[in-house]
Amino acid sequence: MKLVIDEIRCKGCNLCVLVCPYRIFQEGTELNDRGIVTPVLDRPERCTNCRLQPLYGRLLCGVCQMICPDQAITWVDERPFEPHKVEVEF
Amino acid sequence: MSTTEWRREDRLPHIYCSGCGNGTVINCTLAAVDEMGWKREETVFLSGIGCSSRAPGYINTDSLHTTHGRALAFATGVKLARPDLHVVVFTGDGDLAAIGGNHFIHACRRNLDVTVVCMNNQIYGMTGGQGSPTTPPGAISTTTPYGSSEPAFDLTELAIAAGANYVARWTSYHVKELTKAIVEGLQTPGLAFIEVRTQCPTNYGRSNKMREVSDMIEYLRSHAMLVPKYNRLIAEGKPIPEGTFTVGELIRRNRPAMGVRP
């Protein structure tokens, strides 16, 4: 699965930056077309949901999506799905 | 189903300010409703007036966006005329505690089988940040420029005193717990009241030394205290830090309810 921020919906509040346990969301620095600084993704393949959702068949973690007040965070299918080898820092 | 199917995708992005907690509360409510496995055509969302009350406009079910404070009175009509419909009411602190206070206590007294989700941002957000009945003493708003001089309402205490069957409080930071509490509320026959303390960075935070969304979230996180801990501190006679509010389930009981699904 691939983590996506909807640039049209995101209002740049950075709540996702605050809650992601892997610090995948980083505060952005550049204005987008709508004049909003949206967060940037740092190695999103580290996200539990990206890695393990196909394996478990359900949403894992998902706190960023839940707290996103603008309904801007989704996971989209990647085809073909290939398990990523990632190093998870704690 | 997923929460996407409960949303009017064509209406998004919504009107809320950047960092507003109301969008989070919509997510949690829809996740809870989805978990219940309710059908969209059997679910009705109602609301009054204010920021919170724009929420049903983004939900893809029958929805009634009513007059200021009256949502629970409208809900009484909907629920009693069609008890087979599931009814969820979105409201705000101004809508519920000020202009709708009477309808609120009477809906609790009747124990109408609806779930009330109150987005309490402690301010009138839609009109530009005026003091509401839940604005804490000392807080700055456009109508309390020298700090609010009135005591604030504790909405959960009010709901408990008036007779609601299920009462809980969480914040828009505690998304998982909030979702669980809303599910509990939806399952409980009778009136379920879930107060959600939300951040209003635009109108509340800015004038109360919490300029960033993260400041407001940090405030909610650090001032929320679980009910058992609070009770323990009280029992031990230890001081409760100022500004602390309890979170968790505050009451669950089984008073007779009205308009329960047959």
Added chain:
Amino acid sequence: MSRTEFMQGNVACAEGALAAGCRFFGGYPITPSTEIAETMARRLPKAGGVFISMEDELGSIAAVIGAAWTGARAMTATSGPGFSLMMENIGYAAMTETPCVIVNVQRGGPSTGQPTRAAQGDMLQCRFGSHGDYSTIALAPNSVQEMFDLTVKAFNLADRFRVPTFLMADEIIGHMRERITIPDRVEITRPAPLLEGKLPFEAGDDRVPGFAPFGSGRAIHVTGLTHDERGYPDTTDPEAHERLVRRLVAKVESARREIADYEVVNPDAGMVFVTYGAPSRTVQQVIHDHPDEEIGHLRLRAVWPFPEFALDEFPDATVFLMPEMNMGQISREVERHVGQPVVPIPKLGGDLHTPAELLRAMEAYR
């Protein structure tokens, strides 16, 4: 088999509502309308309906609108002070095109006024009482029989035009006891359904959109904000607002002839009484006592939308005399439409005009 009974006006109103299929009543006790709520409280549960005594009139009308959106025929009854409280949500019902019936058994005002005395002081309030432009339908009964008949009619008009409809009775008619014939069944017109492919607030030639009550799977958003045909708020587009408000007014005003309900006596008369509600009974007495073709009588059963064409039924009229139990609220409306002098005969205090008073008024213009 119809049945004939001796009944109070307010009870007849409740019976009319039940006959019309009303299954939801939200009310709050207020003199002189309380018997309607009492009768509904007794009868509705047995008829499979819901009676609820709300916390105030703001809540009564709100519950009625909520019930109406589930497709139930819903009603409330009140008097002046409660009617004033309802104004907010009457505007909401007009904006959201909610079919519902509001009975106002009028009493002396302003404010608490005379709880046990009759008046007709709310006739403009029922048309213009809430803020903004809209249009409503108001019926005025003058007998116990009409309390029944016009209540049924009010439900049909409310559903036909999707508009809050008023039964503007008064304390005299509400508390009077008379003979009444209750038919076995009454004619019932339900709202036109919302057709597949139509938007929830998209109207055809008659300007009335189809109705899809809650639970019918159409996921309708109902809002008091200015909305487009989809029902979605659109509060900044001047055209959207103008289109909506013009339609709300036009759907009722353009159907004036369809809604009109009046009675004409002696159309060739020169001196014409124009009445509605209780004062019409005094005029009927005057005509009964003085059979004179010079005295005409136009009795309006439907006051709003105002049927100005009814005044043309009296081509030889030289003067219109208007006994009203207010300071001349509908006289002004008549004045707008005719060239002849319009003479208000106001009566305040709760008593009906006496025949002698009307004769004196006539003498002055003979």
